[in-house]
Amino acid sequence: MPCSTSVKVKDPTTHLEIVATPEKVFVIRNRGKEIKIGLFTSPKTGLKFRALLPPTYPCQE
């Protein structure tokens, strides 16, 4: 449980908009650009997918 902030993302599998917490959050900084990626799981298929989180996702602690 790295974060407990709910994020509203769209499931590419169901095309449904869900509000959930990312199971894992990685910050990818490439060439000085940092983007946050959240790993979610589709509640229907159980398929895991990644989505872009806001640059300042409330998950410092």
Place this chain on the structure above:
DNA sequence: CTAATTCG
């Protein structure tokens, strides 16, 4: 293309 990470 490159970065980080996880799942299949």
Place this chain on the structure above:
DNA sequence: CGAATTAG
């Protein structure tokens, strides 16, 4: 090992 994810 490859896919996927975003940005420039």
